[in-house]
Amino acid sequence: MSNLTPDEITEILPHRGHRHHNTGAATxxxxxxxxxxxxxxxxxxxxxxxxxxTGLYVDVSNFPGTTxxxxxxxxxxxxxxxxxxxxxxxxFNDEECVARDIVLEGDLILNVVDAVHLERDLFLTxxxxxxxxxxxxxxxxMDEAKSRGLSxxxxxxSARLGVPVLPTTAIHKTGxxxxxxxxxxxxxxxxxxxxxxxxxxxLNRVGSQAEALMVLEGDAIIAERHGVPPGDExxxxxxxxxxxxxxxxxxxxxxxxxxxSIAATLGRYATSPWxxxxxxxxxxxxxxxxxxxxxxxDVVDLTEGTIxxxxxxxxxxxxxxxxxxxxxxxxxxxxDAAGEExxxxxxxxxxxxxxxxxxxxxxxxxxxxxxxxxNIRYNFSSPWxxxxxxxxxxxxxxxxYLLFLLLPLVLGFYLSLSLLEDSGYLPRLAxxxxxxxxxxxxxxxxxxxxxxGFGCVTMATITTRLLGTDREKxxxxxxxxxxxxxxxxxxxIAALLxxxxxxxxxxYVAVILTVFITIGTVLDKALPGTSxxxxxxxxxxxxxxxxxxxxxxxxxxLAFMKEATPWFFIGALAVSILQVTGLLQQWVDVLAPITxxxxxxxxxxxxxxxxxxxxxxxxAAGLYEMTLTxxxxxxxxxxxxxxxxxxASLMVMLKERGTREGLVIWVGSWILAFGxxxxxxxxxx
Amino acid sequence: MPSSEPVSLxxxxxxxxGVLLTLPEQAELRSxxxxxxxxxxxxxxxxxxxxxGTIIIEIGRQEIAIGKALAAAxxxxxx
Numbered sequence: 083m084s085n086l087t088p089d090e091i092t093e094i095l096p097h098r099g100h101r102h103h104n105t106g107a108a109t110x111x112x113x114x115x116x117x118x119x120x121x122x123x124x125x126x127x128x129x130x131x132x133x134x135x136t137g138l139y140v141d142v143s144n145f146p147g148t149t150x151x152x153x154x155x156x157x158x159x160x161x162x163x164x165x166x167x168x169x170x171x172x173x174f175n176d177e178e179c180v181a182r183d184i185v186l187e188g189d190l191i192l193n194v195v196d197a198v199h200l201e202r203d204l205f206l207t208x209x210x211x212x213x214x215x216x217x218x219x220x221x222x223x224m225d226e227a228k229s230r231g232l233s234x235x236x237x238x239x240s241a242r243l244g245v246p247v248l249p250t251t252a253i254h255k256t257g258x259x260x261x262x263x264x265x266x267x268x269x270x271x272x273x274x275x276x277x278x279x280x281x282x283x284x285l286n287r288v289g290s291q292a293e294a295l296m297v298l299e300g301d302a303i304i305a306e307r308h309g310v311p312p313g314d315e316x317x318x319x320x321x322x323x324x325x326x327x328x329x330x331x332x333x334x335x336x337x338x339x340x341x342x343s344i345a346a347t348l349g350r351y352a353t354s355p356w357x358x359x360x361x362x363x364x365x366x367x368x369x370x371x372x373x374x375x376x377x378x379x380d381v382v383d384l385t386e387g388t389i390x391x392x393x394x395x396x397x398x399x400x401x402x403x404x405x406x407x408x409x410x411x412x413x414x415x416x417x418d419a420a421g422e423e424x425x426x427x428x429x430x431x432x433x434x435x436x437x438x439x440x441x442x443x444x445x446x447x448x449x450x451x452x453x454x455x456x457n458i459r460y461n462f463s464s465p466w467x468x469x470x471x472x473x474x475x476x477x478x479x480x481x482x483y484l485l486f487l488l489l490p491l492v493l494g495f496y497l498s499l500s501l502l503e504d505s506g507y508l509p510r511l512a513x514x515x516x517x518x519x520x521x522x523x524x525x526x527x528x529x530x531x532x533x534x535g536f537g538c539v540t541m542a543t544i545t546t547r548l549l550g551t552d553r554e555k556x557x558x559x560x561x562x563x564x565x566x567x568x569x570x571x572x573x574x575i576a577a578l579l580x581x582x583x584x585x586x587x588x589x590y591v592a593v594i595l596t597v598f599i600t601i602g603t604v605l606d607k608a609l610p611g612t613s614x615x616x617x618x619x620x621x622x623x624x625x626x627x628x629x630x631x632x633x634x635x636x637x638x639x640l641a642f643m644k645e646a647t648p649w650f651f652i653g654a655l656a657v658s659i660l661q662v663t664g665l666l667q668q669w670v671d672v673l674a675p676i677t678x679x680x681x682x683x684x685x686x687x688x689x690x691x692x693x694x695x696x697x698x699x700x701x702a703a704g705l706y707e708m709t710l711t712x713x714x715x716x717x718x719x720x721x722x723x724x725x726x727x728x729x730a731s732l733m734v735m736l737k738e739r740g741t742r743e744g745l746v747i748w749v750g751s752w753i754l755a756f757g758x759x760x761x762x763x764x765x766x767x
Numbered sequence: 768m769p770s771s772e773p774v775s776l777x778x779x780x781x782x783x784x785g786v787l788l789t790l791p792e793q794a795e796l797r798s799x800x801x802x803x804x805x806x807x808x809x810x811x812x813x814x815x816x817x818x819x820g821t822i823i824i825e826i827g828r829q830e831i832a833i834g835k836a837l838a839a840a841x842x843x844x845x846x
Contacts, residue, residue, distance in 0.1 A: 170802045174795060201829040205802050227792065279774070317794070320801040327804075351813050353823055353832075513832035517819025525834050616821060616834030617796075619803055 086194065096340035111163065111187045113264070118160035119188030120123035121210060123203045124167030125504065125621060126196045127222050129633055130252040132164045134261070142641070150180040151641055160265075163188065169202070170621075171209055172316075173301055176547070182301075185210070186292050190268055191217035197227035197234055197249075200335060202619055204327045211243060211271035212323070214281075214291030217247045218268045220261070225251040226624065231338045239334045244272035252628045274322060284310070310474065323374050345506075349623035352510040362514065369498055373537065377494035385490055390482035399460040399480050402471045405436040412447060414456045426454070465662040472658060482655040484647060488538060489567055493639050495537035500634040501529070509618050517615045522602025523557045523609070525550070525616040531558050535566035540649070540731040541642050542566070543738055550614035557605045557613075557636060559739055562730065563747055564754060565598040567723045575719055578705060582712035590716045593762055594723055597754070649737075653729030657695060666692060680760040681717055682767045684708055694722050695729055713766040720762050725755030774845060776838040777820050779813035785843035786810055792840065800841075803831055811843065 111117050118135070122128040134139075136155025145152045153164040166177035167186050173179045193210055195203035200526070207219055219240075227234060240247035248264045250257035273281075277295070284294040288308040296304040298360040299320075305312035351357045403410065410433065414426040431447045433440050451458075462468050471478050502508040508530070516526030528549060535542035539562050546558045567575060581586045597677065606613070660666040673688035690704025705718050727735075736744035773788050781840045787809045790797045800806070815823040820835030833841070 149845075169799075172798070174799060199829070201804055201827045205804075296786045316798055317801065321806055324801050324804060324806050328827070337828070349830075350815070353817065355816075355818050358817075419846055509832065513821055513823060514817065516821040516832070516834055517817060519817070520834065520836075526832070614834075615837035616832055617799060617803070617837055620823065620832055639789040 087265075108445040111184065115161040116159060117163065117187065118157070118192060119163045119165060119184050119186060119190070120192050121165050121171075121196035121206070122167060123169060123196065123206060126167070126194045126199075127252040127630065128164065128167065128194045129637075130630070131192065131220060131261075132162060133633075134252075134255070135162050140734060142637075142646070145180045145183070150176050152180065152184065153744055155293045159262075160190070162255065162455060168206065168543060170206055170294070171213070172299065173303055175550075179303070182296065182304075185213065185215070186296070186304075188215065190265065191215045191699065192220060192265070192556055194218055194220045194222050196621075197221045197223050198230060198232065198622055200331060201327070204330060205323060207243065208274075208323050208326055208330075209295075211245065212273040212277055213295050214270055214273060216268045216270055218248060218264045219243065220257070221247055221249045222252050224249045224256070225254070227587075229342065230622070233336045233338055235334045235336075239330070242272070242330055242333065244760070245269060255396075255410075273324065274319075276322075277416070281316070282749050284313075345623040345625070349506060349510060353513050353620075354508055358514045362511065365502070365511075373491070373494045373498060373569070374572075377490055377508070378573055381490045381494075382487055385486040386482060390486035394486070395459060395478050395482055395516040398481075399439075399471055402462065402467055403433065403436060403460055404438045406467050407435060408433050408437070408467075409461040409463075410437075411459040411461065412451055412456050413458075414450075414454055414652065417443070418456050420742070421479065423563065440496065468662050469658040470653065472661075474649050474654055474658050474661065475576065476654045476658070484643070484650055485649070488650075489639070489643065491537055492642055493635060494539060494571055495534055495541070496638045496642075497631065498637045499534070500631045500638070501626050504624070504634070505632055506621045506623040509620050510623075513616065513620065515637055520613075521606070522561070522599070522638075523606025524554050524602070524749070525615050527616065528617065531562060532566065535568065536572065537569050538731075539563065539566060539568045539727045540646050540734050543731055543734050544642065544645060544739065551611070554613050556739065556743065557602060559735060560605060560747055560750075561598060561601055563727050563735060564601055564724055564751055567594075568731075570724070572745045574706070575723065578715050578719060586716045588717055588763070589713075589766060593716075593720050593758065597724060597758060632723065646734065649733035650730040653733055657729060674727050676756060680756065680763070681721060682763045683710070683714055683718055687718055691722060694725065711767075716766060717759050717763045721755045721759035723755075724758055725751045727751075773842045774844075776811075776822060776824070776841040776843055777809075779816070779822065779824075779843065779845075780836060781813055781816050781846060783813045784810065785813075785845045787841065788844050789838060789842040790840075796837070804829060804839070805831065805833075809822065 103557050112266050120128050132153060132155065136159045140153050140155040142153050144150065150166055152443065155162045165181040167183045169180050171182045171185055173176065173182065191210055193207050195207055210217055220234060221234065223237070224234075234249075236247050236249050246264045246267050246269070248257055250262060252258070278299075279290055280298060281294045284297055285291060287310055288294050288297055288304075293304055295306065297308065297310055298315055299313045300314060300316040302312045307406075352361050354361075387504050402408070410431045411428065412431065413428045415423055420423040429447075429450055431443055432441060437444045452644045460472075460545050462472055468475065470476050473479065499508070502511070512526030512529050514526070515529050517708055519526055519528050530548065531542040531545040542562050543559055546555045546562070549555050549558055579590060657666070660669075670688050670692050673691060674685045677683050677688040677691070678685050686708060687705065690708075705715070705722075710718065732744070732748055738744075739747070768817065774784075774785075779785060787807055789835065790800055790805065790807065809826050812825045813822060814825045814830060817823075822835075822840065823830055823832050824839050
């Protein structure tokens with residue numbers, strides 16, 4: 083977890099990493115051992131090299147002053163550091179700044195490159211060589227290069243780069259047995275001769291060739307660290323380097339066959355103006371079946387419904403009831419003649435000093451419970467018991483919510499996302515939807531947080547970090563918090579709409595879509611500045627490697643759970659405190675007249691709205707128990723979809739966007755929800 | 768289309784070839800382009816054009832997607 087305050091975060095993010103340098107890397111990397119740093123472009127299989135070198139014991143932590151995670155592990159000879167996937171070493175975003183600082187502090191670089199994608203990857207390799215660090219290059223995915231008809235002259239490549247080049251196929255660990263030997267032979271490569279002279283002039287002022295290069299390439303942060311003016315030669319150096327890459331490719335790569343594989347054909351379909359639609363439809367349907375039906379349905383029914391609600395929570399509450407004043411309500415349920423679930427009998431047992439103090443009453447309760455299913459409610463007298471173990475308690479509901487509902491969903495979403503990413507479809511999807519998202523002031527990349535939003539808005543809000551400018555982060559966060567219902571809520575919405583009929587469903591979908599488009603369009607017009615245009619390399623389409631996908635899923639899920647968990651606990655604590663102090667009820671009472679007069683809903687609906695604070699789906703679930711007309715359902719669902727994401731997503735938004743902007747969005751969502759809900763009510767009821 | 772007339776990258780149709788003439792003004796964006804191989808003098812082929820102006824170009828064996836706003840700021844010489 084990062085210990086930054088929201089204000090510090092807003093300091094960092096808008097400047098895209100230009101502030102966090104004061105902490106530096108010197109204190110972050112281990113001293114003493116040789117520091118081996120893994121560097122590579124995104125999706126080159128770097129993590130498999132890291133795992134091979136470090137084994138099981140890996141320490142993942144935030145790089146000081148940033149939200150970027152860095153893995154660190156131990157090898158008998160080296161302290162090994164992984165870095166985020168980057169296209170080059172500079173300070174265009176937070177990931178690059180972190181990678182740059184770790185590379186600068188590293189003693190030895192292991193550069194992983196994708197043999198199929200050398201056009202892209204060698205730019206980084208040459209830049210690393212120009213930095214004058216000892217390094218080796220691992221030419222990964224050699225099997226794929228071969229099957230695509232690419233022949234690479236490894237000896238020639240190594241001779242020209244001046245560093246050892248090890249051909250590997252990480253997925254089969256081919257070549258891994260020689261990694262140690264190659265690392266031992268690592269050396270400083272052949273940097274650009276003309277660059278060398280220019281670097282020398284700077285060298286005695288900044289200390290190392292690597293830092294001199296950064297200064298020469300105009301890196302303001304490194305220049306400031308050494309009190310020298312940043313150079314203005316970046317573009318010239320980049321162009322020269324690019325030309326060197328092209329010359330190198332001419333000499334070492336021969337294409338023996340045209341690339342007409344099925345994968346390449348699929349890649350063209352995915353971005354075709356017409357075939358792109360059915361392609362997208364198939365992917366979305368598969369996603370829906372996997373995440374929507376299987377994970378959110380079957381898996382969550384088991385984990386939340388059975389393990390969480392029927393086993394874990396009663397077990398916790400049972401232990402608490404043993405020593406504190408508790409009223410236990412037992413409801414026996416069974417099936418009536420028609421097969422519907424019905425309440426057979428209800429009895430309340432009052433344990434004034436806890437169940438341990440009254441074995442006789444406990445015995446009575448046990449015998450009442452025998453035979454058939456029963457629902458049990460624990461009403462604790464002590465406010466402390468309510469706060470920690472009650473209906474919304476930190477150690478009852480929050481644990482169920484996090485472990486048994488959110489965890490499977492987040493795993494499901496990240497698994498899907500990793501599959502899409504590793505197959506090469508994700509960047510093509512971003513390309514395909516680029517135009518539509520441009521109208522909302524975003525670019526194609528924003529499709530990633532928007533998709534994740536349907537899983538968990540909290541998770542998606544964190545993911546807005548990958549967007550290029552602060553403006554885009556602001557627009558995407560607002561859209562997510564206002565108009566995207568998360569999976570927990572979607573399930574309840576779908577069930578309620580099913581009872582309301584097709585007409586009501588169409589009205590609901592039309593209203594939400596209109597709001598979604600309007601928010602983006604209005605923000606795009608109103609916010610100053612311009613959003614960044616799409617610039618995305620499209621890696622070859624390929625069959626995802628299961629191990630890679632699983633590992634990525636796990637790493638991302640773990641990172642999310644680590645980051646979000648405290649906020650869910652804090653949120654639950656806040657709501658429990660509102661509950662025991664009666665403030666929650668007061669809020670319900672304030673909203674009641676608006677609910678009846680303006681939204682034309684029963685007064686109890688305001689209770690459901692406020693419950694939406696705790697968890698968005700609670701809000702929707704509360705509506706189940708009311709008798710509503712189809713159009714009242716539309717109004718109620720519109721209102722709960724538009725307002726207040728759950729309290730955890732509010733917390734994360736405050737952290738990501740700063741207190742002021744977060745609160746503006748939050749208050750805005752209440753106004754918008756009741757405003758639009760009321761307008762819909764005026765028209766349809 | 769006359770062969771020596773510089774045109775904006777947005778104007779390319781699927782299958783068109785060209786040589787890059789100018790890059791966008793903004794320094795950081797230019798650098799990001801150059802890293803990906805979008806340099807003055809590079810041979811490009813338009814491999815896809817989506818309605819709305821997003822374009823996919825091929826440079827060597829690499830495919831790059833470019834949004835309309837960026838494509839409009841890049842000029843090519845078709846020939």
